Amino acid sequence: MFSIQYLKEQFESAFLNVKWLSEPFTLYQPIDYTLSLGGKRIRPLLLLLGNDLFGGKTDTAIMPAIGIEIFHNFTLLHDDIMDRAAIRRGKETVYKKWDLNTAILSGDTMFALAYDYTSKVNPSHLQEVLELFTKTARQVCEGQQYDMDFEHRDDVRIKDYLHMIRLKTAVLLACSLKIGAILANASRENADNLYLFGLNLGMAFQLQDDLLDIYGKEEKLGKEIGGDIVSGKKTYLFLKAMEIAGTEEQTLLVDSLTDPTLAQVEKITIVKEIYGHLRIKEITEKEIENYFVCALDFLDKIKVPDENKSELKLLATSLLHRQF
């Protein structure tokens, strides 16, 4: 079994070796820019770990790992247009640095590039990998649509939110792991259990993201604290607070999020105070823990020696104790 560190280095070195620039430069420059911004590389790492778990060869899994990372960055690029976001990873977004048309078209090209790399697998695995990848890509789009729809809805329940983050975030982590398993010729049962490990880990991961938005540290996150509150996003924290708050607090919460005259700092202070009173942080941490335990249960079911699972467990744990 390879260490996380080793696999990450393998990925980074292969990724750095790809020449993204091509003609027309106006199309490929934003792609090169966006793929050079870095990132946590969680998805390709999961793919390589999933592959290694079943004794797969890392070099046959590197290309689809690159494909998955391109796909993830493509979704961020188009999401940034839809959210009119100016900053991503501490740098200007493509949408802001160039323009709308460039962001749309370089994103589309990245989607094609993602398929290009994800398809560079042994022909015997191609169909299965492709079906999973395409299904996942559609689900990610569906998740993004729900996310946007929720902005204009005031009847969003926690189960809707969980369904949304499952599609928007969790399935891609699960898909990455399962592609790794498929490439290593894992049994269907093992591959499915690894998928479910990833799905639950992804849920915990996204809830952790919601938590960090408010309780994280600005300098580690690389963005301002309380962004979700300022933008009035209906996160798990908000929906849980609405669920358990009394009528008075509910009104105060909604008013704080929607009042345009309220300064950002005030908004954050008020909402944090209500969350504190309702113990939202603890409740969310408990929910994250539940998903985490569930993820580990699926990992347990996978029929490979326990010691082979240590790196995946390590990564999962580190994801949940991350500060960014």
Place this chain on the structure above:
Amino acid sequence: MFSIQYLKEQFESAFLNVKWLSEPFTLYQPIDYTLSLGGKRIRPLLLLLGNDLFGGKTDTAIMPAIGIEIFHNFTLLHDDIMDRAAIRRGKETVYKKWDLNTAILSGDTMFALAYDYTSKVNPSHLQEVLELFTKTARQVCEGQQYDMDFEHRDDVRIKDYLHMIRLKTAVLLACSLKIGAILANASRENADNLYLFGLNLGMAFQLQDDLLDIYGKEEKLGKEIGGDIVSGKKTYLFLKAMEIAGTEEQTLLVDSLTDPTLAQVEKITIVKEIYGHLRIKEITEKEIENYFVCALDFLDKIKVPDENKSELKLLATSLLHRQF
């Protein structure tokens, strides 16, 4: 060999049978809308004809034919955003009828759907089909980027323009035909010749499009005559005119296209007059003829009985004598 009419009916009936609607409706409604607007179905028809040419089974080629048609419609949907176009096929564009975000995301989903259907082929053909499709998708994006770049450039030459339409339009026609050939187990040489037939046909097809914009009939085209002149597009006609015009006419041409005080009708009248004087219509028709002859040369080289080629010849001829 099946007739064009029969293959078109086969395609339309399969296409109509697909249920595009799914959840979230806000994502799939624009997809259903856009795929129900009709169209000439040239690309899927070429795929089925290319398949039939080598004795392929139509029912094994229908799914990728649907995939190609979805892909084409996805590019139109995103192009409409980039061109800020309000009308497509006589109806409001998705961008206009819904909004920017919906158009981006439903387009992305269509791209995934295009891969989904294009991949529904015999596993033995999957890799080859997929490589061609992905390469083509990238080229179409590159062509669209050149097209946009040309708007801001005043050094565009005819060879640049021809390179652009080759990428933006011709390769997809060629790709459609070749996928059909691959699925029918055509030899590499035959498949490549069919590709080159399609490439040259595609060039002729796009130049014909440029011509129809000015010399077509409004009621047949379903859009106003002279749109390219009004929007100041550097078409083959314009670039050829600039190439052969004297200095005075060159100035008049550029001024007519860029003068914001000039009424649309006036612009069209002036430009048409110059084109008439320079015999641009005849020159363009000759160029179209050249590409057409070149296309037929490649069709000739394909080693199947001549009578098998009659439907493809018929379609090619009808495309060049079309009024819309």
